[in-house]
Amino acid sequence: MSRVGGVVVAGLLLVGAAVAWGQDALAVLTEIQVKRGKVEVKPADQGEWQVPKPLLSLRAGDQVRVVGEGRAVLVLTGGRGTQLVTQSNSPFTVQPGAAQGGSDRAKAVLGNVTNFLIGQPRERTYQSLSVRSVRAQPPLILAPRDTRVLPGSLIFEWAGSDRLKYQVRLRGPQDNVVWEQADLERKPLAYPSSAPKLTPGTKYTWELLTREHGVQRATFEVAPAADAARVSDQLTVLTPAAAGGYPPATLALMRAGLLFQETFYADARRELVQAIASSPEEATLHLLLGHVYDRTGLKQLAGNEFDEAEALSAPKP
Template sequence: MFKDILRSLDIRQPKIIGRKLSSFFAVRYQRLKHNFKSYRYPLLALTIVLGIGVVEPALNPPVADACFFWQACARRRGTASNTRAGGKRTGRILGGNDASVPYVISPRNAWIQEPGPTQPYTIRWNPVEGTRRYTVRIWRWTFERDQPELALWQETTLDNTPSLDFPQYVSLEPGHYYSIEVVTDQGVSSDLDEGYYESGFQLIFEEDYEELRSQLTDVTPITPADSTSDNRELLEEAALARAGIFFLEEMYADALTILQSLADSPEASDLVYTALGDTYSKSGLNQLAIESYQRALTLAAANADRLSEATTRVNLANVYATLGLFDDALEQLYQARDAYEQLNESTEIARLDRRINVISTLLTRQREESHTP
C-alpha cells in the first residue's frame, strides 16, 4: 500500500497532498494569510487567495513548494492518517514517557531508506541515568507482526553514549517489519516502553526511490556554507520543506535528522520546534513532543507571535489528551482560544469551542463518577 501512496503523491496535486500534511506547515500558511502587506510574501499570499498551484518561476523553488504545502495543509487542518504494513492508524500514540527505560528515539515508527555509505542512519535512544553501557539489537518480526523472531545484529557500546551508527551490512528487505531493542547494563529493555509495538521500522520499496528523489529535488538543500544572516530564514524554510516531504511519507528518522540540525542553531525559529514536536508526536515520543512544543511556545511568546502560539498550544493539547491529562489539555485549548480571539479567527474559535465542550463534559462526568459511592 505504501508504494501506491508514494506513487500517487505528486507534489503538484493539492487534493492528494492535502490529505497527508502535518500541522507545522499550517502555521506558516496562516502567517501568510495574516501578513498580506508584508513585503516578503506578496506573491505567496496572492497564490493562497487565488487558490492556484505553485507559482513558477516567480518564486524560488523551496519557497514555492513550501507555499504549496501551506495551502494544502490549511485545507487538511493538519490531521493525517498514516499507513503501516497495509493497515491504517490515526492520531497520536503513547510512548517515551518513562525516563528509566532506554526507549528508542530513532528510527522509530517509520519508513527508512536502505542504510548504506550514502544513506547513513544513527540509532538513538533515551539515556538512562546510571547506565555505563548499552546492548543494542535489531530484530526481524514474524510476517504477522505479532512478535520478533530473529535477532539480525547485536552490539554493546563502549560507554554510556546513547547512540550507535546503524550497521550497513545487516540484510534488510522491503516488506518485513523490524525493531530495535536497547538494553541497559542493569537489564532494563526498551521493550518496556508503552509504545513498543509501534516503535519499529520498514524499508521503502525500491521502485519508490525515484518518486522520493523527484520530490526532494524540488527543494534546495541547506548547507552550512550557504548560511548567512541575510538568507537564514529562506534556508530554514527550504529545510522545513524537505523535512515535510519525509514527514508526509512517515520517514520520521529522515525528518528528525533535518529538524535536529536546525534546532542545534541558536537562531532556530519556533517553527522548527513545532515541527520537531509534530514529528516526535507522530513517532510516539510524548515527552519529547511536549518539550519541543514548550520551546516553540517560548519563542513564539518572545516574538509576540499569537498565531504560532495558538497553533502550538492546540498541538500540545493533543499530546496531553493522548496521555489522559485532560485538565492540562483544556488549559492549553483555552489559551489557544484567547490567542485566536485576538486574531479574529472565528472559524478556529468555533472549532476549539466544540473541543473544549467535549473535554469539559468528559471531565465533569469523571468527577461525578469519582464521587459516586
C-alpha cells in the first residue's frame, strides 16, 4: 500500500473515532476575535468562565459570552448552520435544535466536515524551535509533498532565498523526466496546461534544484478520477452561494477541513494560506495550517503556526 493510500485509510479511521468521540458535541468554535474584546466559555458542568482554544467542541448547556468588540462563530453539528455570538446576545447557551433548510446532500457534507473539525487536536504536541543562523537556509519544498492533488490544481511551491535561481523537474513512476523548467524565481509555479497530461492514480516525484544547495525531492499522487469528482462535488456545497450563512473564514476552514480529511494536503494548505491573507488574526486558520504542515513533515512550520494560533486566541491585556 502506498503511503498516501495508507494515509487515506488512517484518515477514515480518524474520522470514525472523531465522530464517536464527539457524538454529544453540538457545535465547534471556528472563529475567535479578541483584538478589541474578549471571548469566554463556561462548560455546563463547571462554574468558571474559561478562555477557549480554537476548534473547541461545545455540548448542550455550554455557554459562550463575548465582551467588548470581540466575536465568536460556532458551527452547529448536523448541517444546522452557524451561530454568531457578540456582546449583544451574550451569554449564548448551546442547545439542540432542528436543522436548517437545505438538501440532505448539503447537510451530510456540512455535518461530516463539522465532525472532522471537532475531532482535530487542540493541544500542541511539541514545541517550535527557534532557528537563528547567519548562514543561508537551504530551499524547502512546501507543496505538494506526501499528498494527493486534484487534476488541474498542481502548483509547485517552495521557500528559499530570492537571490537564487531554481529549477523544477517532474519525474514519473519509472523515474522518467516528464517535464522541467529552469531559471526560475522563488514564486508559485503552476503546472502548465501545455505540459504532458498527468495520469490519475499515479505517483510522481518532483525535484527542486539549485546550484548552491543541490536537489530537494517530494512525492505526490494525482487523485483517481472518481475521488477527484466526488471531492470536487462536495466542495460545491462549501461555497458562499450554497452555504451563505457561513462566514468567509469559517467556510475556508471547512473547505480546508474537507481537503485535509481526503488527504489533499496541498490544496488544503492553499485554501488556508489564502484565507489567512484575508483574515490574518483568525486563530483557527493557523491551527489547521499547523496540522497540515505537521502531516506533511514540516515540523518547524507546524510549530510556528501553533504558536501563532495560541497567541491570537489568548486574552489581550
